[in-house]
Amino acid sequence: MQVYDAVIIGAGPAGLAAAIQCRENNLNVVVLDEYPKAGGRLLGQLYQEPDGTWWNGIEESKALETKAEQLDTDIRLGVSVHHIETLDNQFVVHTKKENFTTKNVIIATGAAESPVPVPGWTLPGVMSIGAAQVMTNVHRVKVGEKGIIVGINVLSAAIAQELHLAGIELHSMVLPAKHIISGEQANPRKVIDDLSRVAHLAPSKFIQFGSKFAKYKWAQNLALQFYPKNGIKMWEMPIHLRKAIKQINGTEKVESVTLVDVTADGEIVEHSEEEVQVDFVCIAGGLYPLAELAAVVGCPFQYSEELGGHVPIHNERMETPIPGIYVAGNITGIESAKVAREQGIVAGLSIAKKESDSPDIIEEKLQTAIENVKATRKAATIQFHPNIPEGRANVSAAFSKIIDEQKTETTKEKIS
Amino acid sequence: MNNRIENHPILGELEKRKKVTFQFDGKSYEGYEGDTIAAALLANGIRTLRKHEESGNPRGIYCNIGHCYECRVTVDGETNVRACLTPIKENMVVESGKVQPSPLDPSKENIPRTYAEYMEMEGEK
Known part of the structure; x- marks a missing residue:
């Protein structure tokens, strides 16, 4: 032997x-x-x-x-x-x-990858952010026509740029809605704090975004209070720290997502639902x-x-x-x-x-x-x-x- | 249908590879050597790889690297094969996962699903 x-x-x-x-x-x-x-x-x-x-x-x-x-x-x-x-x-x-x-x-x-459950997340077309990375760069197959990323962190920011490079259209990056599992990932204050670290992703636009506000607590609060309604754009895609995904809609596959506005603490603003047409959703819960x-x-x-x-x-x-x-x-x-x-x-x-x-x-x-x-x-x-x-x-x-x-x-x- | 990323500003042009023909649920599809089943099917516009064994809800890839087992299909008769890890081969026969008989379906019979339910039902007798 x-x-x-x-x-x-x-x-x-x-x-x-x-x-x-x-x-x-x-x-x-x-x-x-x-x-x-x-x-x-x-x-x-x-x-x-x-x-x-x-x-x-x-x-x-x-x-x-x-x-x-x-x-x-x-x-x-x-x-x-x-x-x-x-x-x-x-x-x-x-x-x-x-x-x-x-x-x-x-x-x-x-x-x-840590999963972040969202109602509707078992529909075909919902995948982890890493799945989209592998499909795009390794297999060179498009994951869809237009998608949205749930979860704003170092990994999802890096992969969003990769999808953009490959010509895949992204509607935006949003937070998961606050619930027992999403935890801190649904808290805009925690997320903006984490984003300051993506300033390392030089020479990307994240530097301008991250380092401008994120180092000072008072500036972070201000940034969240006055966060632009249309998000801050990076690679032609808005990053929303004041919007979260409530559910993913579709019967046989992803057809749309329902977004809601959230407060600076991540609480859902009532009657703020908005439906966005997408055919894929990437969930980024970290590694x-x-x-x-x-x-x-x-x-x-x-x-x-x-x-x-x-x-x-x-x-x-x-x-x-x-x-x-x-x-x-x-x-x-x-x-x-x-x-x-x-x-x-x-x-x-x-x-x-x-x-x-x-x-x-x-x-x-x-x-x-x-x-x-x-x-x-x-x-x-x-x-x-x-x-x-x-x-x-x-x-x-x-x-x-x-x-x-x-x-x-x-x-x-x-x-x- | 072609969902391939033919040109990429950094990774360059997609290299020419040998075509491979395989079957999925009785229909013939073309992919390229080196494709996984999941990639070849997605390139052909197919996302649904199975129905949930009990509920019948459609499922596709989730993690795409073998961890989550959401993409399990039957390949040449072998069940529970991960489509995201398995390269296609010429004449490979792939079948989607199907709804399975569910002897413990509580909607059909009054079967306890938890110990608390069992105790409750015992109490009724």
Whole structure:
């Protein structure tokens, strides 16, 4: 039976970068991904950097895939992993097709989108904002003739621009109506606060929009009180902080949406209903780490608002408290693909060090890679949360605490 | 019908790919090599991939990357295949998800749906 040095789950920027490091150190690895193309969600990304160049996810994915292939990396696409079994010093990764026995596992499963239920949201034509991104940039198929985006955040702003580039007409971006699930996403005050961070999306018009008002609380209040009735336009599309979606209408598919005016606190203004004809609706509820496989294998978790949800506890070497289980990319917290790629390098080197006869040489590279993660984080064009470093520090502290407790346990056992 | 984005200012012209013919609910459609079932059908103007098993409400893609399972269809006899992850193949036979017999449909028979309802019904006896 073949025993791999590492099974890498996820062929996105983190997984591919990890695989490249493993292969460069002659490790026997296999990369698994259920999507038919390598690159993960990096594939759909397309935005302009502050220096004017374009970040093209398809090209970036291709570069990683090509490098991995040059190193004879075994990449299996269309393979869904559903379980990781723990044996003595080994793991068995269960897929729909076959099982893989391995000494180490890197879980690089990325993120998923949080849904925001709206009455009528099961109609064909309603999709997550990420679905529209993939259909547009990866499959090059129009999601509809005219649509509307529900949810105003960093991700939806970036994808709205991508839809605009592809010639897809958008009526506007609006908030979800206030209810128990939409929570803060339906609060204009919270949203305008978040939008100040999209000023990083230079050189887009969001700078003018975000940085003008958003830094000062008094200005934010004024901005909301006097928010233009027709919204503020970005990429020829109005952004409405004082309008919310009440319901999606249609029988066999989306035909229209009902919008309502909302106060600066997100309360619905009575009798303000307005019907808008659209044939698709994109729901943008934000991203959370996709971490089921880490839970299945027994990783302890910590909740971190800064990182987008519950993340498997890990250190900056991308080790989890379970020896042999590593994590990298958005499973460790919602950040840009560039950070994910650097984390993948760290995870790959951590395994290379563990399996190496001369770990000291790899340790040097590993330290550089860890520094690169931090530098990339600092320079990221798209930041999903302002306090990511704080969230990272908390998770690292949780890791140290677990390791210390384990040491204490071992010492106690020895004494007794 | 062609819902393809042929030209893109940054990504460029859509590359020429091999045509693939497949079936959906008995009708023949054309897509391109590399298309997923969901993408090929949407390019042909088809959004509805299944009816909800119980209510019969129409459903299409939601997440488009395999997480939500809203796009489940039957492919060459295999049920519950995700249309958003599965590439089309020549002569592939795809069938939309259908309404299923619903033995526990409370509208037909007086069956408790929750423990509270069960207790209530027990009380009536």
